[in-house]
Amino acid sequence: MSRAVPDLFLHNVNVLTMNHLMPRASWVAIGQGRIIGVGPGEPPLGTCERPARAIDCQGATLIPGFNDAHCHVLATVASLLAVDCSPATVSSIEDIKGKLETRSTQVTNDAWIRGTGYNEFYLQERRHPNRWDLDQATSDHPIRLLHRSGHAMVLNTRALALASIYRDTPDPPGGIIEREEGTGEPTGLLLEMNEYLDGVIPSLSNVEIQSGIGLFNDLCLALGITSIQDANPGNDLERWEMFTDFKKGGLLTPAVTLMAGASHVHQFVQGGFSFGYRAHGLRLGAVKIVVTMTTGVLQPPKEELRRLVRNAHLGGFQVAIHAVEAEAVEEAIDAILLGAEGSVPGALRHRIEHCSECPPRLINKLALNGILVVTQPGFLYYSGERYLAEVPGDRLPWLYPIGSMRVAGVRLAAGSDAPVIPMNPMMGIYAAATRTAESGDALLSGKAVGVEEALSMYTLGSAYASFEDGVTGSVEDGKWADLALLDRDPTVVDSEAIKDIRVVMTVASGKVVWER
Numbered sequence: 001m002s003r004a005v006p007d008l009f010l011h012n013v014n015v016l017t018m019n020h021l022m023p024r025a026s027w028v029a030i031g032q033g034r035i036i037g038v039g040p041g042e043p044p045l046g047t048c049e050r051p052a053r054a055i056d057c058q059g060a061t062l063i064p065g066f067n068d069a070h071c072h073v074l075a076t077v078a079s080l081l082a083v084d085c086s087p088a089t090v091s092s093i094e095d096i097k098g099k100l101e102t103r104s105t106q107v108t109n110d111a112w113i114r115g116t117g118y119n120e121f122y123l124q125e126r127r128h129p130n131r132w133d134l135d136q137a138t139s140d141h142p143i144r145l146l147h148r149s150g151h152a153m154v155l156n157t158r159a160l161a162l163a164s165i166y167r168d169t170p171d172p173p174g175g176i177i178e179r180e181e182g183t184g185e186p187t188g189l190l191l192e193m194n195e196y197l198d199g200v201i202p203s204l205s206n207v208e209i210q211s212g213i214g215l216f217n218d219l220c221l222a223l224g225i226t227s228i229q230d231a232n233p234g235n236d237l238e239r240w241e242m243f244t245d246f247k248k249g250g251l252l253t254p255a256v257t258l259m260a261g262a263s264h265v266h267q268f269v270q271g272g273f274s275f276g277y278r279a280h281g282l283r284l285g286a287v288k289i290v291v292t293m294t295t296g297v298l299q300p301p302k303e304e305l306r307r308l309v310r311n312a313h314l315g316g317f318q319v320a321i322h323a324v325e326a327e328a329v330e331e332a333i334d335a336i337l338l339g340a341e342g343s344v345p346g347a348l349r350h351r352i353e354h355c356s357e358c359p360p361r362l363i364n365k366l367a368l369n370g371i372l373v374v375t376q377p378g379f380l381y382y383s384g385e386r387y388l389a390e391v392p393g394d395r396l397p398w399l400y401p402i403g404s405m406r407v408a409g410v411r412l413a414a415g416s417d418a419p420v421i422p423m424n425p426m427m428g429i430y431a432a433a434t435r436t437a438e439s440g441d442a443l444l445s446g447k448a449v450g451v452e453e454a455l456s457m458y459t460l461g462s463a464y465a466s467f468e469d470g471v472t473g474s475v476e477d478g479k480w481a482d483l484a485l486l487d488r489d490p491t492v493v494d495s496e497a498i499k500d501i502r503v504v505m506t507v508a509s510g511k512v513v514w515e516r
Contacts, residue, residue, distance in 0.1 A: 006031050006051040007510055008481070011043065013057035014489055016452070018064055018460045018474035028062065030481040033510035038475055053512075060504060061489040063455060064474050065226025065254075065482035066425040067462035069374045070320075070353055070415030073230045073243075073256075075150065077212035078204060079116045079419035080219070085145065086117030092124040093133050096145070100137035107141065112159075112202060115145040116419065121386040131157050131188030144201055148420055151294055153197075154188045163200045165190075172196045174292075174299045192294050195234075209242075213251050220254050221514035223424055224484025224503035229257040229415065229466055231320065231353060233288045236264035237271055240282070247280040253508050255482070257285040257466045259320055262308045275317040276467060285466055286320035286351060287312040291332050293325045302331060309339035309350075318348045318467075320374070326357040326398060333365055346370020351465055354417070357398045358405070367409040372465050374413045375402055377432035377454070381499075382421045384437020396444060402432055402457075403447040413465035414457035429454040429490060430499040451491045451498065481510040 006029040015025035015038065022038070029037035029051070037043070083103045085096050096118060103113050120128045134143045134156035142159035146152075155163065167184045171177050175196055178189040190197075204212065220228065232239070235258055246252040260268050265287050277284040289308050292299050300308070312319045319339070323332040329352060336350045351372040356379070358366075366373060380387075380400055387399055405412060414432070416423045430436070432454035435443045449457075463473025472480045485505040490498050506514040 006036060007053070008507070008512070009051040009054040010057055010062060010483075010485075011054065012059060013485070014059060014061045015475055016061060016063045016455065016489070016491065017476065018456055019476050022476075025475065028475060028481075028483070030507070030510045033481060035475060035477055035479050035481050038477060055505075055512075057485060061486040062475065063224075063484050063486060064459040064472065065484050065506065065508065066224050066458050067227035067229070067413075067466075067468075067473065068220075068225050068415045068418070068423060068425070068458075069229045069413040069462035069465050070231045070376065071228055071418040071423065072150070072232050072420075073213075073216060073228065074204075074209075074232065074239075076419040076423070077209065077216050078114065079146075080215045081204070081208055081212050082114040082116040082146075084117055085115045086148065087119050087122035090118065091122070093127075093129050096123075096129055097133060097137040100134065100143060100145070104138035104141050109140065111141060113138070113141045113143045115143065117148050118145060119148045119386075121389070128152070128189050129154050131155060131160060131186070134188065150194075150420055151292070152189065152191050153193070155190065156188060159201075160186055160188060163197055174295060176295050192292065192299070210251070213246055217252050217254075218514075219423060221506045221508075222503060222516075223426075224486070224506050225254055225423065225425065226482035226484070226506065226508045227255045227257070227462070227466075227468070227472060229259065229285060229462070231259050231288055231322075231415075231417075233259075233261045233290050233322075234264070235259055235261045235288065237267040240268070240273075240284070243282050244280055247282050253513050255281050255283070255468075255472070255480075255508075257283045257468075259285045259288040260317070262287050262289045262312070265312065265315070265317065269315060275315070283466070283468075286318040288320050288322070288353075290322040291328045292322070293328050298328065298331060302335075305331060306335045306338050309335040313339040313343070313348065313350075316348075318350055320351045320353050322353045324354050324356045326359055326362065326395070329355050329358055329362055333362060333369070333371060336371055337369060349411075349465065349467065351413075356400060357395060358401055359398045360404065363401065363405055363408050363410060366405070370411075372411045372413060373405060374415060374462075374465055375400060375457070376415055376417045376421070376428065377402060377457075378416060378421045378424075378428040379431075380435050380443055381427055381431040381438055384435075384441060384443050385439040387443060388437070388441055397447070399443065400435075401447045403449050406449050406453060411461065411464060412457045413461040414454075415462065425458045426490070426501050427499050429458060430495070432457065433498065434495050451495075455490065481507055483507040
């Protein structure tokens with residue numbers, strides 16, 4: 001216990017510390033943004049002497065603030081401002097058309113209309129909307145309707161024309177323009193074409209971004225999220241400067257680790273940045289590389305992937321490789337092993353993001369070589385019904401095998417992948433511990449983890465994944481006072497109640513920044 005007088009003293013509280021040397025405590029003292037004392041029973045004499053604020057937590061449960069190890073901040077901002085077409089708000093293409101038509105009456109002539117979050121599996125029609133569907137919503141405005149995954153979108157006819165996508169337009173490298181059988185006309189559905197459309201679909205205005213980042217900040221704090229790791233592969237030096245402005249302007253409270261896009265990392269190096277550079281509550285994180293099989297072919301090609309990983313590793317950067325399918329996961333592992341050849345396994349804590357399909361032999365390979373997995377258990381809840389319907393039976397045991405990874409010794413961190421699914425960490429913890437889909441169906445419950453292990457994934461595990469476990473992620477002396485107060489203890493409530501647990505207070509750097 002430091003001799004400093006606390007600024008904030010939390011008592012009569014059930015503390016889940018994530019520190020195996022002291023798993024539980026009943027009081028926490030905070031000074032100058034850090035934890036200066038924590039312990040069980042009654043605090044030592046003088047601990048609570050003249051604190052600026054003392055809070056009787058009335059037996060509520062205190063945990064380290066959540067750390068979303070994989071999210072997309074600006075995409076989430078855009079989704080908060082867009083027309084919500086997620087399964088929670090629409091059940092048919094007619095519903096989508098109605099919502100887009102309503103938005104068309106609220107914007108200026110020729111303004112783009114952005115919809116987001118649709119999932120064809122949960123639509124009555126069980127198909128993607130097409131350009132002609134969207135034309136019925138409005139032909140006066142270009143429309144872009146983004147799929148929940150972020151890897152597909154639908155444009156209406158006006159938007160296709162603005163993008164110069166016609167019958168004779170070839171598929172761009174790595175992308176697919178779906179075409180009507182017989183005529184060859186684009187249907188409006190585009191796969192893996194976000195970069196291709198850069199400059200066609202206008203970016204959000206500064207006013208929109210300022211408004212949206214405020215909504216995003218409020219969302220994080222209400223969910224007890226005090227750290228975020230932005231995994232956008234487009235992150236460049238300009239994006240770093242934007243986030244610096246957010247932090248300096250007080251618009252974004254959570255600590256931010258910004259990954260560097262693989263095609264932009266040279267900008268950071270030339271600017272004098274190195275891995276882990278920190279300023280204004282913003283930290284430069286891993287090099288983000290995206291490996292996909294969406295088009296049926298590995299992108300980027302194997303040799304290019306290995307070159308990207310090797311260059312990042314030699315530059316002292318951690319890599320974070322997006323890999324979903326088992327084939328992509330294996331290529332990502334092999335690229336890391338070749339890129340890190342000659343170094344101590346796990347020294348740079350290289351990560352695979354998602355690792356959604358992972359057979360046992362790859363789990364063992366991950367564990368043996370100290371490769372982390374940053375997983376998103378919430379997909380089991382929000383997409384479980386679809387997985388049960390569409391994933392081949394022989395591959396279902398490979399799907400988010402978090403429990404098997406834990407037993408094998410794979411280090412795990414967790415995030416949301418927002419805006420793909422909602423950010424709420426409690427939903428991810430529920431899914432990790434129960435493997436129950438929104439429909440109520442279970443997905444191989446033997447692959448689950450315990451509730452405390454799930455909590456650790458969203459706190460200390462995520463901090464470890466970004467080399468911040470020495471300063472955050474657990475309730476310990478000397479660490480930043482980033483904390484979340486819950487209305488119930490997730491380790492003792494009925495498992496079905498976990499998803500209904502609410503945050504009642506959030507503390508960031510020692511300050512109470514949100515209260516219910």
